[in-house]
Amino acid sequence: MTLFATIIVALEALRLNALRTTLAMLGIIIGVAAVITMASISTGASQRVEQFISSLGTNLLIARPGSSGMGGRQSGAGTSQSFEEKDVTALRNRVADIAAISGVVNGSGAIVYGNKNWQTGVQGVHADYHVARAWDVAEGSRLTDEDIRRKAKVAVIGKTIATELFGGQSPIGERIRIKNVPFEVIGVLEEKGQSGMGRDQDDTILVPISTARTRLAGREGSVAEPVQMMFISVRDGASMARVQEEVEAVLMERRNIRPGDQADFDVRNMSEFIQARTATQNTMGMLLATSAAISLVVGGIGIMNIMLVSVTERTREIGLRMAVGARGRDILVQFLVEAITLCLVGGLVGLAVGALCSGLVAHYAEWPVVMDPVYVILALFGSATVGLFFGFYPARRASKLNPIDALRYE
Amino acid sequence: MSEIIPVIEARGLYRHYYQGSQVVKALDGVDVTIMPGEFVAVMGPSGSGKSTFMNICGALDQPSGGSVKLDGRDLAGMSRDDLADLRNEVIGFVFQQFNLLPRTSAIANVMLPLRYAGISGPDAVALCERALTAVDLYQRMDHHPNELSGGQQQRVAIARALVTNPKLIFADEPTGALDSVTTVEVLKLFQRLNAEGMTIVMVTHDADVAAYASRCLHFKDGRIIDDVRQSERAAQ
Ligand SMILES: Nc1ncnc2c1ncn2[C@@H]1O[C@H](COP(=O)(O)OP(=O)(O)OP(=O)(O)O)[C@@H](O)[C@H]1O
Ligand SMILES: [Mg+2]
Numbered sequence: 226m227t228l229f230a231t232i233i234v235a236l237e238a239l240r241l242n243a244l245r246t247t248l249a250m251l252g253i254i255i256g257v258a259a260v261i262t263m264a265s266i267s268t269g270a271s272q273r274v275e276q277f278i279s280s281l282g283t284n285l286l287i288a289r290p291g292s293s294g295m296g297g298r299q300s301g302a303g304t305s306q307s308f309e310e311k312d313v314t315a316l317r318n319r320v321a322d323i324a325a326i327s328g329v330v331n332g333s334g335a336i337v338y339g340n341k342n343w344q345t346g347v348q349g350v351h352a353d354y355h356v357a358r359a360w361d362v363a364e365g366s367r368l369t370d371e372d373i374r375r376k377a378k379v380a381v382i383g384k385t386i387a388t389e390l391f392g393g394q395s396p397i398g399e400r401i402r403i404k405n406v407p408f409e410v411i412g413v414l415e416e417k418g419q420s421g422m423g424r425d426q427d428d429t430i431l432v433p434i435s436t437a438r439t440r441l442a443g444r445e446g447s448v449a450e451p452v453q454m455m456f457i458s459v460r461d462g463a464s465m466a467r468v469q470e471e472v473e474a475v476l477m478e479r480r481n482i483r484p485g486d487q488a489d490f491d492v493r494n495m496s497e498f499i500q501a502r503t504a505t506q507n508t509m510g511m512l513l514a515t516s517a518a519i520s521l522v523v524g525g526i527g528i529m530n531i532m533l534v535s536v537t538e539r540t541r542e543i544g545l546r547m548a549v550g551a552r553g554r555d556i557l558v559q560f561l562v563e564a565i566t567l568c569l570v571g572g573l574v575g576l577a578v579g580a581l582c583s584g585l586v587a588h589y590a591e592w593p594v595v596m597d598p599v600y601v602i603l604a605l606f607g608s609a610t611v612g613l614f615f616g617f618y619p620a621r622r623a624s625k626l627n628p629i630d631a632l633r634y635e
Numbered sequence: 636m637s638e639i640i641p642v643i644e645a646r647g648l649y650r651h652y653y654q655g656s657q658v659v660k661a662l663d664g665v666d667v668t669i670m671p672g673e674f675v676a677v678m679g680p681s682g683s684g685k686s687t688f689m690n691i692c693g694a695l696d697q698p699s700g701g702s703v704k705l706d707g708r709d710l711a712g713m714s715r716d717d718l719a720d721l722r723n724e725v726i727g728f729v730f731q732q733f734n735l736l737p738r739t740s741a742i743a744n745v746m747l748p749l750r751y752a753g754i755s756g757p758d759a760v761a762l763c764e765r766a767l768t769a770v771d772l773y774q775r776m777d778h779h780p781n782e783l784s785g786g787q788q789q790r791v792a793i794a795r796a797l798v799t800n801p802k803l804i805f806a807d808e809p810t811g812a813l814d815s816v817t818t819v820e821v822l823k824l825f826q827r828l829n830a831e832g833m834t835i836v837m838v839t840h841d842a843d844v845a846a847y848a849s850r851c852l853h854f855k856d857g858r859i860i861d862d863v864r865q866s867e868r869a870a871q
Contacts, residue, residue, distance in 0.1 A: 234750070237739070237743075241737070241738050241739075541734065542736065545734045545736075545747075546747070546751070547695075547719060547722070548693075548695060548722060548728045549722065549723065549728070549747050549748040549751060549795065550719055550720065550722050550723020550724070550748050550751035550752060550799075551719060551751050552715070552716045552719040552720070552751070553715055553716070553719075554716075555719075555751060627696075628694075628695040628696075628722075629690050629695040629696040632695065632730075632734075
């Protein structure tokens, strides 16, 4: 008998027991659906983190006050002294392989334009911020060193704010008020999208750091010209690790910390982020693979059970088939095909349910999910393998029956 | 030119079942030769070994001793696959309980042996239609078994036995589940097939049923105690 004919026979047998077929597939359906959903959620998450990291740039160092422990930054800026303007100058002058460095002072407040207002974060930055973060303006002009020196009341706004406050019209040259201080909008930043944590990076305003200190931020401790964090980009071709060490050395010296002592600041480079992320991703992948394996085995046991029941129940049918000329192999293939078909159809339905669940998560949790075509192949291949593996024993048992015993079975 | 080969040639057939210390001698030395074109009824009391005899001759069961030649071929040395092919090509079975696949149309049931013979498509459909026409059920080929009367179901089963154009048909109490009218229906069909040259071996309890055959084997305690050839006129 041809394989095609065998498949037809198997499909007929499954159709005759539609309800049982469905129930038997349930384990596989749920298993595959769960795995697909989890996998697409985690792929979505890791893609988002990846985008964020590449949006920051891989040649970026970030320096912040506060010590770093195993779990990242332990304490906020309040417990240790912030950086100051002189640190920025010192680093710029003493570390040759710094391409650009910008201090940042964070503030927040209401932005008003006409009768519209918007609450957002305001960053006081140096002109090099555009270079360090590789974040140019899409429209208008960047902040300049001159703006910093003059403490100019100019602002470069993010895409989100441009849209929220100005709608379709060009904001360049318009006057806005930040914390009641009037500023002129000179530029609109390029769109960056969401950060790895889901924050909208385009919901920001850049103003000269000098202006921010005097007009927007409260005075910070005893430091005259405070800097809350620094973005440092490293020259192409220079070693990130070496530049990082040099930056650390300069800051240690300036903050009177002896070499070898615990630093009260933290310099990170993006490759550390990437490493940490890869580690999490591997763990996540292992968990996914394990749960996939467990659910497929559980589903497979369900299939094996139903196939054993089916073989027992259809013993007389098997006997009849043998009486009219079925070879052992025909019976074996028939039941194997039935088991594989059960699993494959289950896998397909599971795939559809998984895609649906991922879509729901994407829609309601506003979480980016990514359905990789590889999952489709894996789900189908995996479930077919389960069918083959768990269907083999029942099928073999059926094929080894003695014709007369099978025919007389009650 | 050559001599006619017997369809069945059984020599010294034994079939023993061991139940605990007890031995049941279902067949206890059976010798019989059945020639092409015979219509043989097998009679005898319950438990006398009729079904056992048929199952062994039909290659569904193996004897404990003795030999069976089917169409000149000795079953003893054949593999499981060869026996399956032999059942497919040489033998048609008709069972007391019809053994049709439920929820499956008459024509699909009839097609089953063809599938295992590797015949499919229009060829298979044509053969099935011919077999169903032979049993006068051409109009009902799309009906499922539960939509057919007992006699019609048994005729579908006979069409299934006929479809591969076998050398002989084994029927174990084919009328056992039928009423007197449908019994006659089926027996007339057998007679017609036999008249066309088909060899038929039919187990029955009923002397009236056996009367349709041209020869009658009487079993008792696993042996043939009587072998009677009747004139066809007597059967009518
Ligand atoms: N699988 C088996 N195991 C043990 N004994 C068996 C088996 N099959 C048949 N027998 C015994 O073999 C003997 C012959 O059985 P068989 O079925 O051939 O009788 P039969 O003539 O067909 O009877 P009936 O007319 O009731 O169908 C019986 O005594 C029966 O109990
Ligand atoms: Mg019997």
